[in-house]
Amino acid sequence: MPSPAPPADRYPARAPAPAPELALAATVVDGLPGGAASVSRPILARQAARESAARTYARHLPIVPVRAQGAWITGADGRDYLDCLSGAGTLALGHNHPVVLSAIRAVLDSGAPLHVLDLATPVKDDFTSALLEVLPPELAADCRIHFAGPTGADAVEAAVKLARAATGRRGLFAFTGAYHGMTAGALALTGANAVREPAVAGDPFLTRLPFPHPYRCPFGLGGAVGEAASAAYVRTLIEDPQSGASLPAAVVVEPVQGEGGVVPAPDGWLRSLRSLTSEHGVPLIADEVQTGFGRTGALFGVDHAGVVPDVMVLSKAVGGGLPLAVVVYRASLDRWAEGAHTGTFRGNQLAMAAGAATIRHIVAEGLVRRASDLGDLLIGRLTRYQAHHALLGQVRGRGLMIGMEIVDAHAEPDASGALPAAPAAARRLRAELLSRGVIAELGGRHDAVLRLLPPLTLGDDEAEHLLAVLGRALDVVAEDRDAVREVARV
Numbered sequence: 001m002p003s004p005a006p007p008a009d010r011y012p013a014r015a016p017a018p019a020p021e022l023a024l025a026a027t028v029v030d031g032l033p034g035g036a037a038s039v040s041r042p043i044l045a046r047q048a049a050r051e052s053a054a055r056t057y058a059r060h061l062p063i064v065p066v067r068a069q070g071a072w073i074t075g076a077d078g079r080d081y082l083d084c085l086s087g088a089g090t091l092a093l094g095h096n097h098p099v100v101l102s103a104i105r106a107v108l109d110s111g112a113p114l115h116v117l118d119l120a121t122p123v124k125d126d127f128t129s130a131l132l133e134v135l136p137p138e139l140a141a142d143c144r145i146h147f148a149g150p151t152g153a154d155a156v157e158a159a160v161k162l163a164r165a166a167t168g169r170r171g172l173f174a175f176t177g178a179y180h181g182m183t184a185g186a187l188a189l190t191g192a193n194a195v196r197e198p199a200v201a202g203d204p205f206l207t208r209l210p211f212p213h214p215y216r217c218p219f220g221l222g223g224a225v226g227e228a229a230s231a232a233y234v235r236t237l238i239e240d241p242q243s244g245a246s247l248p249a250a251v252v253v254e255p256v257q258g259e260g261g262v263v264p265a266p267d268g269w270l271r272s273l274r275s276l277t278s279e280h281g282v283p284l285i286a287d288e289v290q291t292g293f294g295r296t297g298a299l300f301g302v303d304h305a306g307v308v309p310d311v312m313v314l315s316k317a318v319g320g321g322l323p324l325a326v327v328v329y330r331a332s333l334d335r336w337a338e339g340a341h342t343g344t345f346r347g348n349q350l351a352m353a354a355g356a357a358t359i360r361h362i363v364a365e366g367l368v369r370r371a372s373d374l375g376d377l378l379i380g381r382l383t384r385y386q387a388h389h390a391l392l393g394q395v396r397g398r399g400l401m402i403g404m405e406i407v408d409a410h411a412e413p414d415a416s417g418a419l420p421a422a423p424a425a426a427r428r429l430r431a432e433l434l435s436r437g438v439i440a441e442l443g444g445r446h447d448a449v450l451r452l453l454p455p456l457t458l459g460d461d462e463a464e465h466l467l468a469v470l471g472r473a474l475d476v477v478a479e480d481r482d483a484v485r486e487v488a489r490v
C-alpha cells in the first residue's frame with residue numbers, strides 16, 4: 001500500500017527561514033551576560049530535533065558558543081567556559097589568537113583566491129616553507145608534501161595508499177587502542193570495535209598488534225616487561241617465516257594514542273619499532289594528527305624517542321584551527337601516480353595562512369617548552385590527587401595531552417593491579433566539570449578516561465583554576481556511590 005502523502009505544512013518545500021533566536025544569540029550575550037539561558041535552550045532543542053543521532057560532543061556539552069578568546073568560550077547562556085578540548089586538540093593557540101586572525105585577514109584583504117584545488121600560490125608556498133622549517137631535519141632534508149582532503153582521516157588514507165604504491169605490498173600493521181579516523185580505510189586501522197564493527201570497516205591485509213599500555217597491559221605483564229613483550233611480538237611477526245603475516249606495506253602508529261585514552265608510546269618501544277621497520281624496509285607511518293606541533297611538549301610526538309618516521313600524517317593544529325591535512329614523506333617513497341589521492345578541497349588558502357602563522361608563533365614564543373613544563377606541572381599535581389581521590393586509577397600523558405583513568409577503587413584489581421574502568425563516574429566527572437565551567441571530554445576504553453587538551457597558550461592562573469575545579473569535581477563524584485560502582489572490565 002502506498003504511504004500517504006505527508007501533510008504540506010509538516011514538510012515544507014523550502015527550508016524554513018532561520019529562527020530569529022539564532023541571530024539574537026550574539027546580541028543578547030553582548031548586552032546581557034548571564035541572562036541568556038532562554039536563547040541557548042531553544043537552539044539546543046532545535047539541534048537535537050534536526051541533527052543526526054551520530055552527533056557527539058554536542059550531546060555531552062550542551063552549550064551554544066557565541067564568542068571565544070584564548071582558552072575561553074562564552075556560551076549563549078552568558079557563561080564562560082575554560083576550554084580544555086580545544087576543538088579536539090586543533091586550537092594550539094586557543095580561540096581567535098591575534099596572529100591567526102591577522103593572517104586570515106591578510107589573505108582576505110589581498111584579493112587572493114580562497115580556493116584553488118592544488119595549484120601553487122604564494123600563500124601555499126609560504127605554508128610549505130613554514131612547515132619545512134619545523135619538520136625533523138632528517139625528513140625535511142629530502143621529503144615531499146601531499147595535500148590531502150582537509151581531515152586527518154583523509155590524510156591517513158593517503159599515507160596508506162602511498163606506502164602500498166611505494167612498496168608494492170598490501171599488508172598493514174596497526175595497534176590496539178589506535179584511532180586514525182572515520183573513513184573506511186582509516187576506520188579499518190582504528191581499534192574501537194564500537195565504531196568499526198557497525199560500519200563493517202576492515203582491511204583483509206591488516207594485522208592488529210598490541211600497543212603497550214601502562215595501566216592495562218595487553219599481556220597482563222605491565223611496565224618494561226610488557227613493553228618488551230610488545231616489541232618482541234612485532235619482531236616475531238615480521239621475522240618468523242611461519243608468523244602468518246606477510247611483510248607489511250607500512251606500520252601505522254600514534255606517538256601518543258589520544259582517543260585510545262592518552263597512552264604515550266614508550267620511547268624505547270618506539271625506537272625498537274623504528275629499527276625493526278628500517279631493517280626490513282617497512283615504511284613507518286607516524287600519525288601525528290593530534291600530537292603534532294608542540295602538543296606533547298616536543299614539536300612532534302616522535303621527537304621524544306628521537307625517532308624519524310618515513311611518513312608523517314598531520315592535521316588539526318597544522319591549519320591553525322581551519323581544515324587542513326598533509327602527508328609528509330621521504331622523497332624515495334614518492335612513487336605513486338598522478339591523481340593517486342586527489343580531492344576537491346586541498347587548497348584552502350585561509351587554513352594555510354592560519355597554519356603558517358600558528359607554526360611560526362609556536363616556535364617564536366617557545367610554546368613547545370611551555371607545553372612540556374605546564375604538562376609536567378599538571379600531570380605532577382594530578383598524580384598527587386591520587387592520594388585523596390581513589391577513583392583516579394592513573395594520570396598520564398605528555399605535555400598538554402593529559403588523561404585521567406577513572407576506576408572503581410572498591411573493586412578487586414586484576415592480576416596486574418589495574419582496577420575496572422568506571423565509565424559512569426567518568427561521565428559524572430565530565431558533567432561536574434561542565435557545571436563548574438570547564439569543558440573536557442572522555443576517551444579510552446569504555447570512555448572512562450577524562451582527557452585534557454587545553455591550548456598551548458594556557459596561562460598559569462588558568463592551569464591553577466583547572467586544578468582547583470578538577471579537585472572539587474572529583475570530590476563530588478567520589479560521593480556518588482551509584483556512578484562510582486558502575487564498572488566495565490577491559
Ligand SMILES: Cc1ncc(COP(=O)(O)O)c(C=O)c1O
Pocket residue numbers: 088150151152153154156179180181182254258259287288289290315316
Ligand atoms: C591520531 C588521529 N588520527 C586521525 C584522526 C582523524 O582526524 P579527523 O577527525 O580530522 O578525520 C584523529 C582525530 O581525532 C586523530 O586523533
